[in-house]
Amino acid sequence: MSTVTRAPSGGLEDPAVDPALLLADPAGAPDDVPRARRSPRDWIVDVVSFVATVAFAVGTLGEMTSRPVPPPDPLLLAELVVGLGSCVALWWRRRWPVAVAVGVTTVGALLDAGGAAILVALFTVAVHRRWPTVVAVTAVNAAAFAAYVAVRTVDGMPEPVFVSLGLALLAAVVSWGMFVRARRQLLASLRERAVRAEAEQRLRVEQARHLERSRIAREMHDVLAHRLSLLSMHAGALEFRPDAPAAEVARAAGVVRASARQALVDLRGVIGVLRDGADGEAPERPQPTLGDLPALVEELRQAGLRVQAEYRVADLGSVPAGTGRTAYRVVQEALTNVRRHAPGTVATVAVTGGPAQGLTVEVRNPAPAGGTPPALPSGGTGLIGVLERVSLAGGRLEHGWTPTGDFRVRVELPWSPATA
Structure with missing residues (x-):
């Protein structure tokens, strides 16, 4: 399929580049830079996370109340308040990921209903912050988990197995979050390189166009110089020989008219073309036809x-x-x-x-x-x-x-x- 190219009406248009792209991607932003407004995708992820953590909290409370010997009412009330409070706190995890993660971990360290919210907050820190901060928050989570194992009794499985599963879950969440961060950084780097490559390509195109226009201007300069020389010579003859025969005057006037017309035709091809060549360049050879x-x-x-x-x-x-x-x-x-x-x-x-x-x-x-x-x-x-x-x-x-x-x-x- 052939590509049809017509005369351009102007220069190349720069592609629309949103300056907030890097801010919109938290992986590449410093720790103290706030996130941009939530995108539709962010809203979907936040709603799904909130619903999932609330469902986990409600399910945990339902399981506790259905036990043959349910926990005391003060503990159930604490589970309800802390669990739902941790789920609500997740709405601010994008703006203050470290504060939310440390807060829900500290408050819900000895409770069960906020477990899913704690993992979501830890994942957010792994995605949005650099590795020293991730290590510190992970250590806080590990310490809270150790306190939970020391205070609460674990039913249904041996304690070593429960500890191993808990630590493996923490490691999996942190690893997944850091992988997502690394992938976002790679995409941001590729996006930046693509924008830079487009800018360099536009520069090369403009340079090629200017060089070609300069060559055209130099070619036309030789043609116009010849036409104007003829015009000047015959006009001078008319000026200094006013008593010349009428036939010679008519012939000279015809040459002047033809040279002027051809000069205008040639000049039309280079309107708007600037010559960038340095002064004193050697004249080029006659251009081919x-x-x-x-x-x-x-x-x-x-x-x-x-x-x-x-x-x-x-x-x-x-x-x-x-x-x-x-x-x-x-x-x-x-x-x-x-x-x-x-x-x-x-x-x-x-x-x-x-x-x-x-x-x-x-x-x-x-x-x-x-x-x-x-x-x-x-x-x-x-x-x-x-x-x-x-x-x-x-x-x-x-x-x-x-x-x-x-x-x-x-x-x-x-x-x-x-x-x-």
Whole structure:
């Protein structure tokens, strides 16, 4: 499928980057930086955690009251108040994870109903805080668990088994939380690298566009200098020879008019283009036109590139200089890409057109032997320069893979730009 590229109306738009992304991800935030407002995902997680811990607390109280010898009423009341209070405190675990974890652990150290809330608070600390803080809070939990084992009796299993299961549960919660934190840090790092890579790519694109515009400006400078020199010479002749024969005056005026018109046509192609070259640069060689295209193709053949060229233009040299120069550069860049990315293939160049229908240039080549058509590279700047030239000439560029497996670059140019 071909990609159609038209003249850009402005510069590249910067992607919307939310400056609160890192704050929204608590894994990368310092300990004293508060979290951003809860996201929908945070609300879902908090509601699920609250409902699960409340269900655990209610289930624990139901199990205690159904025992043959239920605990005394003061203990049941303490279980109810502390268990539900610990569940409610979890709503502030994102803002003050350490304070909530230490508080629910200290208050509910000797009770059962708040056990699930204690584990959730410990998990939050492991996710949101650095490892020294996690180790300290884990030590507080371990000490509270040791106090529970020393004071409360454990029914239904040997005490060593209960202690082993409790410590294993603490280790599993802390390990899971630290894994989640590490994963979030990795995602934040990859996101930052992606943003930086996009910024660098935009910079490379802008540099390529400026360099290409500078080259175009230098090319047009030579053409305009020639036109303006002719104009100045014939205008000077009219000034100093007012008594010249009428035929000579008419001929000089015609040259002045033709040179001025052609200078305007050439100048239209570089409106808004700034020349960044340093003063004192050596003048470049005369720029090529479409009449030089056969020589370019022959030169590439001698260099080893297999090219089939077809010219359906009555006279390549009759194409206007600006249009021919753009077409020449398009073919040059396309064949250079064929030599670089698809060596050994046969490239086909077709140039068709005329003054009525304009000029069409098409370069195509099959995929490299033994492979499938590769994806278009995103970091290349050759096609960016081609697009800049074609856009300034008022043309249209298409590039991409065709259904038959060929890569095609097609450019449609006006035969001669209209005078501005």
